[in-house]
Amino acid sequence: MSAILDIQNLSVSFGDKEVVSQLSLSLEAGKTTAIVGESGSGKSVTSLAIMGLLRASIAADQLSFQGINLLSISEEEHRKLRGSGMAMIFQEPMTALNPSMRCGDQVAEIILQHTNLNRKEAMERALELFKEVQIPNPAEKLKAWPHEMSGGQRQRVMIAMALACSPQLLIADEPTTALDVTVQKEILKLINDLKTKRNMAVLFITHDLGVVAEVADDVLVMYRGQMKEFGTVDQVLYHSKDAYTQGLLECRPPLENRPKRLTTVADVMEKRTVNRQEVHSDFQRIEKQDPLLEIDNLEKWFPAGKTSLFGTAEVYKAVNQVSVKLYPGETLGLVGESGCGKSTLSRCLVHLHEANAGEIRWKGKDITHAKGKELRALRKEIQMIFQDPFASLNPRSNVSQILTEPMLVHGLFKGQRKERAKYLLKRVGLSTEALHKYPHEFSGGQRQRIGIARALAVEPELLICDESVSALDVSVQAQVLNLLNELKEEFGFSYLFISHDLSVVKYMSDHLMVMRAGLLEEYGRAEEVYKNPTSAYTAKLIESIPKINS
Template sequence: MLNSLLNIQNLSINFATDRGIIKALSDISFSVNKNEIVAIVGESGSGKSVTSLSILQLLPSSVTKYESGEILFSEDGINEINILTCSNQQIQQIRGKKIAMIFQEPMTSLNPVFTCGNQVTESILQHHSISKEIAKKTAIEWFKKVDLPDAEKMFDKYPHELSGGQKQRVMIAMAMCCKPQLLICDEPTTALDVTVQKSILNLIKNLQQETGMGVIFITHDLGVVSEIAHKVVVMYKGRIVETGTNKQIFHQPKHTYTKALLACRPAQYDKGTRLPTVHDIIKNISSEDEKKQQSSFSYKKNEKDIVAIVDQITVQFPKSKNILGKTLSYNKAVDHVSLTVYRNETLGIVGESGCGKTTLGRTILQLIPTNEGRILFPEFDIKKDKKNFRKNAQIIFQDPYSSLNPKIKIGDTILEVLNVHHILHSKTERIQKVKELLEKVGLEANHYHRYPHEFSGGQRQRIVIARALALSPAFIVCDESVAALDVSVQAQVLNLLNDLKEEFNFTILFISHDLSVVKYFCDRIIVMQNGKIVEEGTADEVYHHPQNSYTQNLIAAIPQIK
């Protein structure tokens, strides 16, 4: 095929597990041309990531069986090599230099014991015979291209010193520094706020136009797909169900599943409206009355309904030290913030990466100490009864893989929580409770005995959510808890949280960079910038009538389907 970089033909992949054969991909075929961006969309477990990993032979060889098909790569558009038959040496020459990949979870992709600059220069030196000085200069230039602040200082920082968005930008710089012919992006903007997301999308588009490289862009965000893709591949249960141009997929979808994905986006629905899932739409089991079923979002502003009071808190971290290790200056992550959280409300906190929203959430939960100010929970004596406070105040972290022990079965991970707090009387009852929780978050009871690596990113996040819900807490901090989920699973989780919130009257502090989700899901919104609150109001007020220019810019940067 003229100008073709990659041709995947009739590819089928199975995984051999101790529970039998799992069909991951079934007879998929598509191509990527030079100067083309192809988006692959679908729910968690649809086969998107398996497809991308197979291109670079990154699937575990011990359990992966290629049943049929070819993965043909061509540098010149004429001569092709079948990646499935390449030797390890040939694959090493392709990885990073000719085909590069940006992974979904930067927090687990970067080595914590090496500086960010060291890791990027290592990638450059592996594929280019140049000096370390030139490699360092090149790495710093790429840090600037991906909009990392103080690129020279960032070169010497370790991953734990960066925000989630900054870590992802380091990963993007690492992937692009060797100017690959084909770039595979596996959910590269999932964890980024909308303004950083927009700059990264523009960066990828500009680099693609400058170099003529091909791009495979895997995402569940249909707004992102609309903005960046030339061609769209829709996957469902390991198969490709529809392929078409951007315009065809979004304005003339043919397959029922594609129509369902487009119909269940939160941005299309008002606060309180029950979100339809892909299953609802495909099976045609939801009526207008069911879609308009109202969740309990109301709350009364009086003293009896106060759950938490945050009074002028400041949280700061060391910024620079002298040769003796004494701190010379500090960075204020949270700067004199005050807020009140009311019973049975969902309070959203939004802002760019590094604005302090995650630090604020963790500080409220007593996971990070304050330097100034105080945090009060009228119903709990935090100092005297920490165990009861921990039971009633839970957090759902942003990165599910880092939150789960890779050596422990996911059922036992949730069971441990029930054991520690002596929930229910017998082990049998607790195991049954775990299985019920797994089913509530859209998994299966027989998933109890599987390990974290056997699940997709979205499925792992649902496991973490099940663990947080196990104790029926009164207060939950959701730190980007639906950011990594595809739109249908996102709808399921938001519906689940609404259902549980209505039943048990708990309160949610919802931290997110996705303003469309926050607008749908939250009663009130707090906007943070540089550690401070710059705007606060009801969801409708902040979203439709923003007063602060920073809030206006955040809303303007939200991807739209055109």
């Protein structure tokens, strides 16, 4: 069978910097090839070069799509191929979708651009596509704006747009990275089903080898622009020969045990001896203590946008009668899908939201309505590490200012703030040279380390990690999780660790709570919740975790 896509010795350069070097692959109809690697490995650059969306120097012995030489065609010819012959699903649908256009109009726009259908026919075709990608209430959702859709629904709209003109090649660039495990499973199944039904070739880009095991026929592993390994899923995942591939496989948090330290890619590539000692939570010690934090029937409401016949505003209970305890020195894991109330609960604890009902007690004292000096003192003791380190760091401040500002606000370390900032940087694994740099000069993992250092600056007793590793590659994620555990051991603080990734939460946690639609679905010791869930919803979350079967 002839290849839909044929790449031989592709190289891509920005100025003097070569970011993809001598890459070769071919892809047939009805097959999925996954490109795997960390951020900066050249995965997305390769896909953009195929799509003709790159302003760079591109050279290849062969770069052809259905026999068409992509290097010799004009920009207009390449534009006509996009959408009709080849299409792309991007990582972040909220960014990729036009916020000023209704979702149905965005799909219809593609159809009108590449076919002879009129607007009415294009909207009918868009409705068919919404049904095909299983968007609930498709006729209603055609009229919805992107912000009115959930993350999974927005990604389905992106898939509908990509399929609008029946392309022969579908490029999916990290299409499930930002999604919950249950939604991720649905999207992966959908892409697989559509590939089979339409006999498409799929180029699937990801950093998660667990996802690769679910979708791919062949796997290409990239590292710093070069191909490290290529073969079938069985060859690469179960009989890998390259140290980098083995490192990617080993740095994933294991589900069957809980090592004290996760293996990193660097450990494997540099052949370091890794201590695989397991850790077990000391529940006798933990549960005998007085709770550090107690949440009792907590509720947080938001207006639902509707008013009843008698003028009473309806409310949506984002957090609904949640009760839980967090003990000194422990990690309490909080898991659930987007919209379940995880982040709202954490923001109530630090008074970024004010609770509507219930009680929050800190060291036995009611802090539900803390204000003024009491609230400022509380914020020194409870700090947050946010999901997006780029958005949570001031782009106009250098690292020295970012780290010393909390000390200044709370009147700590007078005359020693610069030295304290240097110590914190070293402790999170960064050079003191970083003090005079700005956030945009760092990688995602480095920015998250700066966010951790900032949280540590005021010596808190509780750190709330709100999806703090969700945006990171699995290799960088392992490094940050190791760092968080080392810091907890050294400084003796507690964590509220929030994530939609149950494998990460299970690895980090002593106790585990599961939230769904604002309610506490399940609570217990992490290992017991994972092995014997009492809730069908928790069991569904566990079953949805992408696994590489040994």
